[in-house]
Amino acid sequence: MPEAEKYLDLPLEEVIGDRFGRYSKYIIQERALPDAKDGLKPVQRRILYAMVKDNNTADKPFRKAAKTVGNVIGNYHPHGDSSVYEALVRMSQPWKIRHGLVQMQGNNGSIDGDPPAAMRYTEARISALAQEMLRDIGKETVEFIPNFDDTDEEPVVLPAYFPNLLVNGSTGISAGYATDIPPHNLGEVIDAAIHMLDQPDCTLEDLLTFIKGPDFPGGGTVQGTENLKQAYETGKGKVIVRGTANIETLRGGKEQIVITEIPYEVVKANLVKRMDEIRFDKKIDGIAEVRDDTDRTGLQIVVELKKEADAQSILHYLYKHTDLQVTYHLNMVAIADKAPQLMGLKPLLSAYIAHQKEVVINRSRYELDQATKRQHIVEGLMKAISVLDELIALIRQSNDKADAKQNITEAFGFTEVQAEAIVNLQLYRLTNTDIVTLEKEAEELAKTIERLNEILGSPKKLVQTIKKELKQMKKKYADDRRTVIEEKVEELKVDMQVMIPAEEVFVTVTRGGYVKRTSARSYSASIDERPGMKDTDDLLFFAEMNTTDTLLLFTSQGRYVYIPVHQLPDIRWKDDGQHVGNLATLAADDGIVRAIPVRSFDQDRYLMFFTKKGMAKRSVLSDYQAQRFSKALIALKIKEGDTLLDVALTEGSSEIFFATKQGYGLRFSESEISVVGQRAAGVKGIALKEKDEVVSAFPFPAENAESLFSVSHRGAVKKMKWDQFPSSSRAKRGLTMLRELKTNPHKLVAVNPVAINETLMIKTGDESIHPISTAGVRHYDRYQTGSYVIDTDTSGAVRAVWPYIDHERSTE
Structure with a gap:
């Protein structure tokens, strides 16, 4: 019988967590983040290594990009060809990379975001600068590891004879980490590295005398050196970049x-x-x-x-x-000591310098070993030439190569290595003049061995060697800075009044909170039609305004939305407007109570606020001129359980009228309400009985208004003369304006100042709306009930009252 299968009974969260942890570790270390030593991601490193190994170098003709991609996938990078080709292309794009690591022939994309041609059409080769990244890779300078199928070896990092991570920058996103390192000027970075080699304990300020800031391939201007310094110190920060x-x-x-x-x-x-x-x-x-x-x-x-x-x-x-101006966020994360680290400018340079020291030491050891071996052979060849005739005779007497090696070793005391070199020597080399060449080579080898021993034995000599090579790199490849660095961030002053096209438009705001502006042409074409809105909605505001004007929308929760008219959505008269929630952030249960047009904030005018709990507040209109429009701003401080009832614009010399649900009316001078700041709560306007609330409040005499018009919940309406309410003081209870009934007493729903031929819209409990002309309603004393115009027994109690807005005429 076959062996029974074994199953592990593990919780799903453990399995998922373990697998995701492994995956995250892989993509952090092996995919998305660059190494602090050579500044390359694995796919970039593999591309450059494959090109050099395939002899696809800068001094050779271009080769098909598809061949390089195939080599990389087949030997080192077992992933999709598109990921390899995209990395290859990016390393060749002069608007993306400060110093190209790959040269391409053919369409390699554009700054307009156009994709490159397919890899079967394009040709590529490694650039001369990128070859410096791989110079001496065959001299055991860096560690090699087996490739994915153990058929070959690949480098863990490249020797990198220039600080590539800072010079070309890097960008990438992995699990839990992201990196954004801007490119810098090659000459400046090398100067900073040389300074740090001389003075390892130098400060960031010292380094910033060499590295002025990022040097983007497309130029531009970087503003904000203070922010830049912070970013270089911590590894994280932001600067302004503008074209x-x-x-x-x-x-x-x-x-x-x-x-x-x-x-x-x-x-x-x-x-x-x-x-x-x-x-x-x-x-x-x-x-x-x-x-x-x-x-x-x-x-x-x-x-x-x-x-x-x-x-x-x-x-x-x-x-x-x-x-044209963007905020560039520096987030300098790189792999250091096999882990992602947020690194400032100094740690990044330190990591590169430590890598260079290791590379030069490894190279020197390798070259010393090779020079010592060669010196030993040269010594043997020089000795062989001095006994040449005997040596030739002895070799001719030998049976084979092995016998010849043994014979000359025993006769003249050569080592195994020297004997091998002698028997392999070509006949033309056996000339008397060759001894001079060998002596010269021996002399050179002695100098080389002495120099390499100095490098390996003296840290000072090691530093001098690295500095010398860096200076050669700067001389050969450095170019002028392209990006300008400015100390301060310029404040952008925009005179919108000058730039807004002055145009007369028709602005509508509905009770449901939908706003729009309509051109005069669209309005004229539809003058007899109702503006676009839902059937259950109605107009709250309609006026002809200029695009240079401002609209203030006040909400029931005591906030306001500041909207320049030119920023209102331009929508046809027949179409529905856009909800104000799309223009500014509002609470879900908040709604518009009043829209106020403003042509100028310079004039000495006031905003009057009235709440349901009888509070009144007066503020200067200019306090409400805002700079940002993305969210609703605080208009006044509202106490818990209270809501904003209405807002009015006054000249400062009006009188104020309050009307309550239980039928009290109070009139007093506006001057009794002191002017306070934008965030204040205001003062008590009317003293309310228990369970009473304000239903209407407004300044008067209102424009064209001749009478007060009241509506009760039982459908009783009446007009009253202004003089029935003599001027009093604020915070009083006021005078009654309803006849007291013991059973089912009337409760006021609204009191409005009205003209002779005005129309009011009365909404009842069954959601039906009843238009009432004020011309047909006669005047009553304030203690009388008035006339019943609506049968509330069938339609339900009156719930809301508002003035009808005639959209067929301009309200200039």
Whole structure:
């Protein structure tokens, strides 16, 4: 019988955790993060090693990229060909890598994000600089390990005779770790490394006198040296990177913005598209055309401006709202001592210098061993030439090679190695003049052995050797800095009033919180139609406004949304608006109670706030001019259990009227409410009875309003004269405006100031809406009930009242 199968009964979380842990360790160490020593990820290292081993070097003709990819996959990297080819291509792209490690012939992509041609069409070879990464790899400079199928060996790291990690940077994402190391200038990094070799205890400030900051392949400007210093100290930080743009004046006085450099890793086509969208959507006025004039002579994006346009403000707007300026986050994580570490500038340089010392020591040991062996052989050859005739006679008498070696060893005292060299010597070498060459070689070997022993025996000599080689690298490969470093981050000042296209539009806000602006053309074409909204919704606000105006939306929870009119969604009159929650963050249970248009915040005007619990607050309008619009801001401090009822704009000389649910009305001067700050709670406006609440509050005399109009929950309506409520003081109970009934007493739902021919919309419990013309309602005394206009027995009690907004006429 076959042996019974064995099963392990393990909890799933243990199995998953163990497997994911192994996978994470692999992709951290063996895939996504670079090594601090040579700055390469495994796939990059394998590509370069395979190219050198295949003799695909910078001084040889190009070879098909597919051949390199095949070699890498077959011998060292058992993964998909696309991952290998993408890594190969990236190492050749001059806009992605500061000093190319691979040279490619054919389409290797573009800064516009175009993909490269397939690997069967492109050709590649290793660059001369990358060959310096692998120089002396055959001299036992680095450790080798078996490849994935044990048929070959591959290096753990490369010798790397220049600090590649800092020079070319790196980016990658693994499990739990990510890295973003910017590229730097080769000459500056080598200078810093040489300084650190001389003074290992130097400070970060010392190193920063050599390394000014990142040096991106596409140039640009880095702003914020203080942030940069922090990032170099901790390994983590952020700086501002902006493209290079100049304002040029053309004939006729027109100006244009010419962009010649863009930030690192920004896709140019997307940047141009975004700029053109700003022009097309009329986010700002003044851009006539956005054109990409890039050709083989260099990158160039031209933003043509209209006459009289404010070029500086438009440029600042582009910096602020496009990828012409980005925040680059430094997160310098690399593999050091077989583990990922967040490393500052000094630890990264220290890791490279330690690696170089190890490489040079290993190379020196290897070369010393080879020189010593050769010296021994040369000594044997020199001795052989001195007894040449006897030696030849002895060899001719021997039976074979082994016999000859034994005979000459016994006769002249040669070692096994020397005897082997002598019997393998070619006849033409047996000339009298050859002794001079051997003596010269022996002399050179003695000097070499002395030099190598000095390197191995003296740390000072070791440092001198590394410095000398670094200086040669700098002389041969360093170029000028491309990125400008600026100490301070420039504050972007954008004069939106200058750049917003001034246009008259129709703005609507619905009670459900949907907002939009509509062009005069769309409004005119649909003037007799109801604006687009849900059947259960109605207009809260409708007005003709200018795109340079501002709309303030106040919510029941005491917050407000600041929306410049030009930022309202431009939607046709017939279509539904966009919910205000898409423009600014609002709580789910919050809703709009009032929309207030503002043309200017400079005028001496006030905002009056009224809450259901009878609080009143007055603040200066200019306090509510905001700089950020992404979320709702605090309009006033609301006590628990209270909500904002209404907001009004006043000139400071009005009177205030409060009306409560139980039928009390109070009138007092606005001046009794002191002016307070934006976040204050206000003062008591009316003294409420227990279980009473405010249903309406407003300043008066209101524009065109001739009377007060009240509606009770039982459908009773009436008009009252203003003079029935003489002016009193705030925080009083007020005068009654309802007849007291013992059974089912009336409760006010709303009190509104109305004109003669105004229409009110009355909503009842069955969700039906009843329009009521105020012209047909007569005046009553404040203690009378009024007329019943709605049968609440069939339709349910009155729940809400609001003025009908006539969208067929402008409210100028």
